[in-house]
Amino acid sequence: MKIEIPCQEKVISFYGAEKQSMVHCEECAELIQAISKMRRARDAGKDDSAAYYNLVEEMADVLVVLEQLQEMYDIPISDIQSVVFKKCRRQEARIHDAH
Numbered sequence: 001m002k003i004e005i006p007c008q009e010k011v012i013s014f015y016g017a018e019k020q021s022m023v024h025c026e027e028c029a030e031l032i033q034a035i036s037k038m039r040r041a042r043d044a045g046k047d048d049s050a051a052y053y054n055l056v057e058e059m060a061d062v063l064v065v066l067e068q069l070q071e072m073y074d075i076p077i078s079d080i081q082s083v084v085f086k087k088c089r090r091q092e093a094r095i096h097d098a099h
């Protein structure tokens with residue numbers, strides 16, 4: 001997934017890393033709630049359009065704050081990509097072993 005997220009260093013500079021760290025936690029919590037609402041709507045067979053929009057919005061918020069975290073702690077994308085590959089290989093091995 002490649003999403004362009006511009007100007008986050010300005011946001012961090014304006015609000016400060018301390019304040020943004022709390023926002024990061026809040027946005028992750030809101031994503032958890034949105035996932036739960038989406039599952040409940042789908043499991044109940046209800047119209048999930050509002051839950052869907054909310055889920056997309058919260059996913060976008062979390063992508064933004066992940067970009068901020070990467071900027072705040074000077075984490076190279078290559079470090080993140082390396083860990084993503086490692087985790088995906090581990091998941092694939094678990095799936096393979098389960099068959």
